[in-house]
Every structure is written in structure tokens, then in C-alpha cells.
Amino acid sequence: MTTRSADTLNALPGSTLRTTTGNWVDGDQFFGRDSELHQLRERLDAGDHILLSAMRRIGKTSLMRETIRRMKGEYRTVFVDLESCGDFTEAVAHLAAGMSKHVSVLSKIKSWFKDGVDNLDEVQIADLTVRLRDRIGAGWRDRGDEVLATMAAGSPRVVVFIDELPILLGKCLRTETGDVSADGRREVEQFMLWLRWNAQQHQGRLSFVFAGSIGIEPLLRSVGLSASLNNVVSVNLEPWDTETALSCWGALGRNYDLEIDYAAGERMAERLGVCIPYHVQLFFDRVRDDARRRKARTVTLTDVDRVYAERMLRAQGGQDLHHMEERLRLxxxxxxxxxxxxxxxxxxxxxxxxxxxxxxxxxxxxxxxxxxxxxxxxxxxxxxxxxxxxxxxxxxxxxxxxxxxxxxxxxxxxxxxxxxxxxxx
Incomplete structure (x- = not known):
């Protein structure tokens, strides 16, 4: 239990926040992760390759996006989300398309097309990814080497942020029946070795940051490939402590003119058990909706218990909890x-x-x-x-x-x- 310094959360010191449930945030909406931000930046400044390790909905993508924002001018950055990719050819196509905003890489990509690509500069990233997939084909290693080498050769240094890598690996490992295939394991091993080779080849000029909504370490260990992560430093993101969650609810309450009793905030944290940032935001959304229906501007302990039972646990309030179930199947x-x-x-x-x-x-x-x-x-x-x-x-x-x-x-x-x-x- 925290030491009470006010009767309502709104009276706690701090600024205001908007609700951003389900979306990543940066800038003045980035909240409660200054220590982890400093740790990640310190590691990247040292030239390390990073694995962001945490449970779901903890804020990994927001941490990456805010790091990218603060690195502007000091590093060149690329953010790639691999969740929609079905194979490694598509992954490298996403990587190349993400890097195409840099002139040197765009020139390299143009050299892959022999049939005229004068308008390639104007193609949207999604369309470019499709065209690149067709062009890359089975040669994803060589094409990937080319774009990474081209990026690494420039200045300043490069950080490549790769989200949802474990989901891609899981798709490639398993057959439709869910069993691990020998071919899938071999392909995953080749891809991880390829990433490792490029990390070593461009050490000091290019760093990788990997993240995902399922754990990559258990996935690779289950097929005997954990050694492929030996060159990566793990940075753990823990849930917020109760004090940070209370401060967040206070900042949200101030923005939406909703008074949350201190005891109500403590009960919200108690109900959650661990203060996962997404669930902290979700709980506020639910009590705010409830207060709006009641035409009230205060939230009491009784309101919290009712909203938890009626809104947080039922189907209409538990979309993300169903998502936890789906992610477990992956x-x-x-x-x-x-x-x-x-x-x-x-x-x-x-x-x-x-x-x-x-x-x-x-x-x-x-x-x-x-x-x-x-x-x-x-x-x-x-x-x-x-x-x-x-x-x-x-x-x-x-x-x-x-x-x-x-x-x-x-x-x-x-x-x-x-x-x-x-x-x-």
C-alpha cells in the first residue's frame, strides 16, 4: 500500500494524460518508463543489441517509439513490425521497405529492378513491400545483407527496431497441425544465424532491438536454438508499481475532470493485481464510461467494484484478455x-x-x-x-x-x- 498524500488521485502532483488504450504513445503522453528509457538508451550508446523482455501490454512498442523520437538527429532509426509476415522473404521485404526512406537504401533497392522504377520514390510502403517480396524471392539473405550493409555504411549510426519477431518465428517453425517441422526449424535457425552474422559484421555501426508480444527465449529454447541469442542483451520491462498507476489515474482524471477517491484508486490497483499499463488505462476508460452514464464526476470504491465485475470481466470489457488467450495459442x-x-x-x-x-x-x-x-x-x-x-x-x-x-x-x-x-x- 502506498503512503497517502491526498484524498483524491487528482490532487497528486503531475501533468495530464489522454486515454490511449491499445495504442502506442510517445512525446508528452509517454509515461512511467523513464528508468527503462535511460537503460535502453545507455545500452544502445554502448553498441549493444537488445531484446526487450516483458509480459504482454507492458509498453514495449511505446518504449521503442519514444526512444526513436529522442534519437532523432543522433541516430538513423528503422522500425519494422513483422506480425503480418508469413515467411522470411516477406520479413526482409518489410525491412527493406522500412529502410527505403534513406536515400542510399532506396538507390540500392532501385538497382534490383531492371524494368524501370522511376516512380519507386512515390510508392507507399505497403505497395513497395509487395513489389519487394516478388523481387527478393528465395534470395532474402543476399538482399537483406545488401540493405543492412548499405545502411551501416552511412552516418550516423543505425538502430533497427524489430517488433513481433517471435510471432514470425512461430509461424515458420510449425506446421498447420501445430507440430515443429524439421524444415521450419532449419529455416528459423538460418534466419537467426543471419541476424547474428549481420549484428557482428556491423558491430558499432548498427544495432538491433527485438521485441514481441510472446516470448522469443522459450520459443527458441524449445527447439534447441537458444544459443542464437547469445549476442543479445536482455532489458526487462516490469509492470508499473502501484504509485505509478495511481499517478497515471490522477493525470487522466485531471484531464477528463473526473475525481477518483484515493481509496478507489487503491482498490483499482488491488483488483488488477499487477499494474500492466494497458490494463491501467483500460480500467480508467471503464470507470469513466460508468461515471458518464451516471452523470457523475466522482469515482468511489463502490463504483470500482461494480465496474470491475460488470465491465472489466465481461465479454465487452475483456477484448484484450481474449487476446491473451489467442497469443497463448501462438x-x-x-x-x-x-x-x-x-x-x-x-x-x-x-x-x-x-x-x-x-x-x-x-x-x-x-x-x-x-x-x-x-x-x-x-x-x-x-x-x-x-x-x-x-x-x-x-x-x-x-x-x-x-x-x-x-x-x-x-x-x-x-x-x-x-x-x-x-x-x-
């Missing part, structure tokens, strides 16, 4: 997804997921000779991606919001371990 290979869902449901409907309960649930989902390996793989992802944490009595949800949502969504048809017929029917 992070965990299909043969282990049922086990992962059972483990989470057990943790949601009991005080803690014990080791004996996990073994029982695994025994119902995977062959006996794979139980230990399956549990290790699943727990690594659930812990890394911020679903569960190991406490004194077993695994528990980090987020109370996600726990309560998960219980409401999945407890029907589920019999906890220790009861005959446990698991989802």
Missing part, C-alpha cells in the same frame, strides 16, 4: 495447448497450482514418458510471458484481472485436479 505448440489451458484454469479456480496437480493434469493430456518435458516447456512460457509466477504454495496468476477472467471463461466443464475426471471435458 506461443505454445498445439500438442501442448490443452495442457497449458488446464494448468491456467487450475490456477484460476484454486488458491495455487501445486506440483502434484500439474502432474495429474499432464498425465491426462500427454504420454507418460513426456510429462516432465511437457511441463517444463509449458511452465517456461507461462512464466516468461507473465501468466503465472511460482509462489510458496505453487504457481499463481500474476494478474488478478487475468485470473478472474480466466476463471469466469473456463471453469465451466473443468474439474480440478484431485477430482476424478479432472481437466476440461
Amino acid at each position: 506461443a505454445i505448440r498445439k500438442p501442448l495447448q490443452a495442457l497449458a489451458f488446464d494448468l491456467l484454469t487450475q490456477a484460476a479456480v484454486t488458491p495455487a497450482l501445486t506440483a502434484s496437480a500439474a502432474l495429474e493434469l499432464a498425465g491426462r493430456r500427454v504420454p507418460p514418458d513426456t510429462t516432465d518435458a511437457a511441463l517444463r516447456e509449458v511452465f517456461e512460457t507461462l512464466e516468461h510471458d507473465g501468466y503465472l509466477d511460482l509462489g510458496p504454495h505453487g504457481h499463481v496468476f500474476l494478474s488478478h484481472l487475468l485470473r478472474d477472467f480466466w476463471e469466469r471463461r473456463f471453469r465451466r466443464g473443468f474439474r480440478p485436479a484431485g477430482v476424478d475426471g479432472g481437466g476440461h471435458s
